[in-house]
Amino acid sequence: MSTLPKAVRIVEVGARDGLQNEANISTETKIRFIEQLSQTGLTHIESGAFVSPKWVPQMADSSEVMSRIERRSGVVYSALIPNQRGLELALQAGANQVAIFTSASEGFSQRNINCSIADSLKRFEPVMALANTHGIPVRGYLSCVADCPYDGPTAPEQVARVARELSELGCYEVSLGDTIGTGTPLRIAAMLNQVGNTVPLTRLAVHFHDTWGQALANIYQALCMGITTIDSSTAGLGGCPYAKGASGNVATEDVLYLCQGLGIDTGVNLQQVAAAGWEVCRDLGKQPASKTSLALMAKSHHA
DSSP: OOOOOSBOEEEEOIIIIIGGGSOOOOHHHHHHHHHHHHTTTOSEEEEEEOSOTTTOGGGTTHHHHHHHSOOOTTOEEEEEOSSHHHHHHHHHTTOSEEEEEEESSHHHHHHHHSSOHHHHHHHHHHHHHHHHHHTOOEEEEEEOSSEETTTEEOOHHHHHHHHHHHHHHTOSEEEEEETTSOOOHHHHHHHHHHHHTTSOGGGEEEEEBOTTSOHHHHHHHHHHTTOOEEEEBGGGOOBOTTSTTOBOBOBHHHHHHHHHHHTOBOOOOHHHHHHHHHHHHHHHTSOOSOHHHHHHHHHHHHO
């Protein structure tokens, strides 16, 4: 086992990946949520998605949200984009980074973006060229790195192949997503070993869902292998659309508590993140899905 990293970077996805799977809330609430997260020490906040409002109505106000947030220097405010039009809208709204997405599984690609993996990558070529012209870094999301709801287990070699293609396309970082949250540490290790042979670990991030309660164990495994970027969502926002009632994204608070306990520096204030999560959860009319957040809440009530 290699030594743990001294520091990690957290990519906060609650305002996009989280809220797009929750009940719709007001533009004002989203803006306040992102501005609160900006004060916590987070350096990358995914703030919107320029996708079809017909498919993702929760993100229909991304232009307004991103144009109106009060920005803090040193913080990246990124957006998810499906195509060139999405990139143009993201640029207009002031995104200083964008993310594209494909799948490591053909079945998921066909059902999620209505085309093959190869076609999805081809579609992104003009996007990369335009982003390059504007000097905008592009991140790549790769879903179903452990299992696919349609095709079953994803071969680590397949994940490595698509990760390499995203990297060669020009993505500065590839975020490996366990979309249905079924991965376990040994399988994640096998996948990371394979991917690490084709893309340097410094250019990989992990994006683990907690549907089966394995996200933190999988993150620990990834940290032990030298991964230093973790995607997470404040309050564990964002259920898993393929498993009704299941928790989706791993909670930022839980990741921060884990890192704190391992002596890994995140530069992020756990208490402030939890407070931002409590507030947005009140507006959503739900409890945080984060164990750490609930423990902090209980503690503050007893104090």
